[in-house]
Amino acid sequence: MSEIKIEPIEKYGLSEKAKPKSQFATIGIVGCGNTGQSIALMVASKGIEVVFLELDQNKIDQAFQEITEELDNRINHWGMTEGDKRSILSRIKGTLDYADFKNCDLVIESILSRTREASRDIRKEVFKNIEKHVSEHAIIATNSTTLVITELASELKNKDRCISLHVSTTAPMASTIEIVKGLHTTNEVCEDVRKFAKLIGKTPIHVQESPGLITARLFVSLISEACDVLMERVADMESIDFSMKNGLGLPLGPFEMADKIGLDRVIRWMDNLYEEFGDQKYKSPPFLKRLVRAGYLGRKTHKGSYEYDEHGKKLNTTILDANIHN
Amino acid sequence: MKVLVLNCGSSSIKFQLLEMTTEEAIVKGIVEKIGLKGSFLKSERNDGDKVKLEGEILDHQTGIEYILGVLLSEEHGAIKTLDEIKAVGHRVAHGGEHFKDSALLTKEAIAKIEECAELAPLHNPANLKGIYAIESLIPQVKQVGVFDTSFHQTMPEYAYMYGIPQALYEKYGIRRYGFHGTSHRFVAEQTCEMLNIKMEESKIITCHLGNGASVAAINNGESVDTSMGFTPLEGLIMGTRSGDLDVGAFMFIMEKEEIGLRSGNTLVNKHSGMVGLSGISSDMRTIEEAAEAGDKRCINALKTYDYRVKKYIGSYTAAMNGLDVLIFTGGIGENADTTRRGVASDLEYLGIKLDHSKNDGLRGKPTVISTDDSRVKVVVMPTNEELVIAKDTTRIIGEQ
Numbered sequence: 001m002s003e004i005k006i007e008p009i010e011k012y013g014l015s016e017k018a019k020p021k022s023q024f025a026t027i028g029i030v031g032c033g034n035t036g037q038s039i040a041l042m043v044a045s046k047g048i049e050v051v052f053l054e055l056d057q058n059k060i061d062q063a064f065q066e067i068t069e070e071l072d073n074r075i076n077h078w079g080m081t082e083g084d085k086r087s088i089l090s091r092i093k094g095t096l097d098y099a100d101f102k103n104c105d106l107v108i109e110s111i112l113s114r115t116r117e118a119s120r121d122i123r124k125e126v127f128k129n130i131e132k133h134v135s136e137h138a139i140i141a142t143n144s145t146t147l148v149i150t151e152l153a154s155e156l157k158n159k160d161r162c163i164s165l166h167v168s169t170t171a172p173m174a175s176t177i178e179i180v181k182g183l184h185t186t187n188e189v190c191e192d193v194r195k196f197a198k199l200i201g202k203t204p205i206h207v208q209e210s211p212g213l214i215t216a217r218l219f220v221s222l223i224s225e226a227c228d229v230l231m232e233r234v235a236d237m238e239s240i241d242f243s244m245k246n247g248l249g250l251p252l253g254p255f256e257m258a259d260k261i262g263l264d265r266v267i268r269w270m271d272n273l274y275e276e277f278g279d280q281k282y283k284s285p286p287f288l289k290r291l292v293r294a295g296y297l298g299r300k301t302h303k304g305s306y307e308y309d310e311h312g313k314k315l316n317t318t319i320l321d322a323n324i325h326n
Numbered sequence: 327m328k329v330l331v332l333n334c335g336s337s338s339i340k341f342q343l344l345e346m347t348t349e350e351a352i353v354k355g356i357v358e359k360i361g362l363k364g365s366f367l368k369s370e371r372n373d374g375d376k377v378k379l380e381g382e383i384l385d386h387q388t389g390i391e392y393i394l395g396v397l398l399s400e401e402h403g404a405i406k407t408l409d410e411i412k413a414v415g416h417r418v419a420h421g422g423e424h425f426k427d428s429a430l431l432t433k434e435a436i437a438k439i440e441e442c443a444e445l446a447p448l449h450n451p452a453n454l455k456g457i458y459a460i461e462s463l464i465p466q467v468k469q470v471g472v473f474d475t476s477f478h479q480t481m482p483e484y485a486y487m488y489g490i491p492q493a494l495y496e497k498y499g500i501r502r503y504g505f506h507g508t509s510h511r512f513v514a515e516q517t518c519e520m521l522n523i524k525m526e527e528s529k530i531i532t533c534h535l536g537n538g539a540s541v542a543a544i545n546n547g548e549s550v551d552t553s554m555g556f557t558p559l560e561g562l563i564m565g566t567r568s569g570d571l572d573v574g575a576f577m578f579i580m581e582k583e584e585i586g587l588r589s590g591n592t593l594v595n596k597h598s599g600m601v602g603l604s605g606i607s608s609d610m611r612t613i614e615e616a617a618e619a620g621d622k623r624c625i626n627a628l629k630t631y632d633y634r635v636k637k638y639i640g641s642y643t644a645a646m647n648g649l650d651v652l653i654f655t656g657g658i659g660e661n662a663d664t665t666r667r668g669v670a671s672d673l674e675y676l677g678i679k680l681d682h683s684k685n686d687g688l689r690g691k692p693t694v695i696s697t698d699d700s701r702v703k704v705v706v707m708p709t710n711e712e713l714v715i716a717k718d719t720t721r722i723i724g725e726q
Contacts, residue, residue: 009367009381012395013388014463047337047362077585078593081566091363 024048024196028107028134030126032063032094034262034300035143036110038169041067044091045084046200051093051100060094067092073311098133106196107134108165109152110143112265119144119268123152131156139189141165145216146272148209149182159184163193166213167202170261177202178213211276216269219257220282223266226254227285237305237318255305256314259298263288263305291319328352328410329716330397332390333417334456336448337362339389343397343404343411344716351712352404353397357389365389369396377402386455391463413468414460415719417508417711419449421473422499428476428718431457431469439471445499445556470719477507480548485645488555502560504552506534508714510542511549513655513707520692521651521703529646531639534709535665536656537565537608541635543642551645553638559594562638563631565608568598570634603627610658610665632668639669643676649702652678655709660690670704677701 026049029036040050054060071085093100101107107130109123123142130140141163142152153162163185168174177197181190190206197204207213212220226240235243241253250257258266267289273282291297291304296319298304299312307315327347333340342354355369365383370376379396383389397403397411405411416431422442429435436457443450453471460469478486486502487495494500510532518525526547533541539562542552553561553569563569571594580590601608604627606616617624643649653659654666663685670680679700684693688706696704 004368004376004378006378006380009379009383009392012367012379012392012399014391014395014398049363074589077583077589078597079585079589080592081596 023192024105024199026051026104028053028101028104028130030107030109030130031111032059033110033112034066035167035169037063037067037070039108039110039143039167040092041070041088042167042169042200042202044088045080047091048200049091049093051095051104053095053098053101055096057096060096063094064089064092098129101130101133101138102135104134104138106139106141106193108141108143108167120147120151123147124155127152127156127162131158137161139163139192141193143167145178145213146211146269146276148211149180150184150209153182153184160186161189163189164209164213165193165197166215168215170257175202176215177204178207178215179204180207180209180213182209212269212273217273219254219261220266220270220273223254223258223288224270224281224283224285227287231285231287237320255318258288259304259306259308262298262300263292264297267292327412327720328405329719330411330414331417331712331715331719332393332414332456332460333712333715334386334452336452339386339393339456340712341393342712342716344713346716346720349713349717353402354712355393355396357383357393359383360389361385367392367396369393369402371402371404375402386452387459387462390456390459394463408464408467411464411467413470413719413723414464415470415472415715416453416456416460417715418453418471418473419475419505420446420503421471421475421479422503423479425471425473425476426479428470428472428715428722430722431471435471445503468723470715470722472508472715472718474505474507475503477511478504478542478549478552481550481552485551500556502552502555504540504542504549505554505558506538506540506542506552507549508711508718509534509655509709510540510544510552512711512714513653513709514544514651516692517651517653517705517707520705520707521694523650528650529643529648530651530653531642531649532653532655533635533639533659533669534656535562535635535654535659535662538567539564539635539656539658541638541642543645545646551642563603563634564599565610566596566599566601568594568602571598600627600631603630610662614662614664628665628668632665635665635669636673639673639678640676649676649678652696652702652704654704654706660706660708663688666695666704666706678704680704 027043029040029050029052032052032054036052040052044050054063071088074080075082075085109126111122111126127140136158139161142149143166145166149162149164153159156162162182164180166178168176179193194204229235229240230237237255241255244250244253252260267284270282270284295301296303299308302308303319305319307317307319309315329344329346331342331344337360339357342351344351351372353369353371355367357367359365360383367379383392394408397405418439420442422445424438439450439454457469488500513532514525514530518528530544531541532544538558540552540554541562543550559567561569599608600613604613604624607613613624613627617628658665666685667680670678679697681695681697685695688695690708692708693706694703695706696702
């Protein structure tokens with residue numbers, strides 16, 4: 001039997017015409033917290049390479065550990081196979097160096113920050129760093145919902161490639177991406193990002209540049225009112241969640257949803273919207289603030305409005321019950 | 327006359343260039359990992375020349391462009407100009423109720439395949455990509471679609487209807503379609519030729535046992551029932567697919583495990599079947615080895631697998647009021663003598679007597695493996711779906 005020869009494929013092309021280049025072969029992500037990890041998984045499971053940047057090696061290791069746990073969790077719940085897990089993990093790389101974004105076609109900033117001021121400045125810095133290393137055609141995006149892209153892009157040389165792209169990561173079946181065109185963003189960049197959304201199996205929704213977009217803005221109103229209903233003792237937390245799920249057909253009640261999103265994140269959304277619009281309805285509820293100060297951030301800390309076991313499964317106690325019993 | 331056969335999957339393309347005067351494959355190969363990292367094209371010529379071409383293959387069009395490039399190349403090819411390819415035959419997964427035979431791919435036919443994409447969302451769109459690519463690269467060549475479902479279009483209504491509201495059939499076309507049609511037809515025809523009997527006067531059961539598996543009942547040359555249904559999930563226990571499963575059990579699992587449709591789909595299509603039962607692998611050889619070493623789950627998994635096939639043989643014998651020939655094909659059917667033994671033993675009541683001396687150790691050769699006095703002939707017949715596609719393609723363009 002003859003030996004198999006190995007050759008490069010290029011010379012067997014029929015014509016010299018430009019080969020279609022995959023527009024989104026590699027995606028960069030800055031910040032690999034919960035949201036960054038969700039985006040990385042979403043993208044890598046569609047066969048696209050992912051490079052994520054973190055501040056130190058421990059954070060990279062932690063991100064990989066959490067991504068692996070999430071994949072194992074999906075396998076345990078029959079959502080994928082070991083083979084799928086291996087191929088997804090093989091497509092995700094962690095780095096400390098912005099230079100590793102040089103081949104990325106799209107870089108999404110998804111960092112966490114405590115206050116609006118700091119957040120804006122840090123993100124502007126991130127945008128500048130990304131611009132230094134990516135090619136001139138690469139698209140730079142933020143996943144932030146409450147900061148406007150025109151402001152984040154304001155100090156870049158090439159502002160027209162910046163866009164806001166908010167990936168819903170809260171519900172496992174979430175299938176939308178809110179896309180916001182900034183003042184400078186070109187139509188081509190919008191169209192490309194729309195294609196990217198479809199490539200990863202999501203429905204793009206075009207939204208005007210306005211803090212909070214659709215999902216964050218409507219959700220904060222809901223959780224804010226839910227906190228009022230709770231504080232006014234109209235009903236207890238479980239009844240509120242139960243009613244919204246079974247009465248209105250929402251998949252999660254407002255408190256359960258806030259725990260899933262992260263209470264700190266919800267508070268940040270509210271503070272940003274309050275600062276932007278000055279409307280009392282966006283003022284963060286003292287009840288949520290109290291929980292956040294206590295380090296009860298929701299599912300990720302196993303304590304939020306409710307308590308959760310180590311797998312993130314909700315226990316039958318709200319944090320209010322727990323405090324009474326303690 | 328040379329015919330190119332293409333079988334496009336979501337990230338792969340299998341191809342064969344056949345010379346139809348001798349019905350021989352001149353070059354065959356596969357493009358893998360389309361659009362992914364590490365994509366490559368492997369090609370093998372009938373003189374033993376083998377090559378693996380590595381590089382970026384971003385879409386089906388590029389993949390097919392390279393296939394044509396290799397076929398044209400001096401080093402590894404077999405043709406001097408693209409005009410030598412007289413026709414391209416495509417494997418198409420789902421032809422719905424429209425395609426009762428293979429068909430010339432006119433604009434109307436392509437539109438019909440597009441309509442069927444809803445019924446086979448994983449397969450038809452990939453098949454279509456191959457068709458579009460050929461249309462743009464060699465527009466002058468005739469293309470033919472050969473459908474996995476069309477051979478079973480002869481099933482009577484009482485065999486293809488599910489016991490659910492008729493309105494769902496009318497609204498969405500929910501019914502049993504069956505798959506592997508080209509394989510069932512091919513091995514039945516080949517076997518009749520080998521046994522020198524008339525297919526149109528015979529009662530035949532074909533067992534296509536591969537990673538996907540199905541049984542078909544072929545009465546007087548027409549498929550009258552088959553074990554796969556609306557999707558390729560129904561019927562036999564397969565490598566990773568559950569086969570027949572009580573929908574009530576499925577709903578119960580979804581509720582208890584708190585999983586949605588997507589995970590439910592992965593559960594029955596990828597975690598079930600032999601990999602689920604054995605707990606170690608979907609590969610029959612690995613399971614057989616473990617069973618020989620005493621692994622109880624593997625022993626039971628093999629018994630469950632065989633039993634399911636046997637039940638279908640019994641029910642199809644009843645459906646046809648008799649049986650003349652039982653055929654094994656597909657990777658497992660052709661090679662696994664223990665599976666054939668497990669399936670075809672203790673069926674003397676139906677007139678099936680296996681000759682163990684002929685069955686044991688037999689791999690991939692067309693052979694009668696029943697005893698001389700067996701009322702039913704039991705046959706191993708290797709399948710060759712590419713050849714069926716090429717032959718159909720030749721027939722259809724000849725009719726034009």
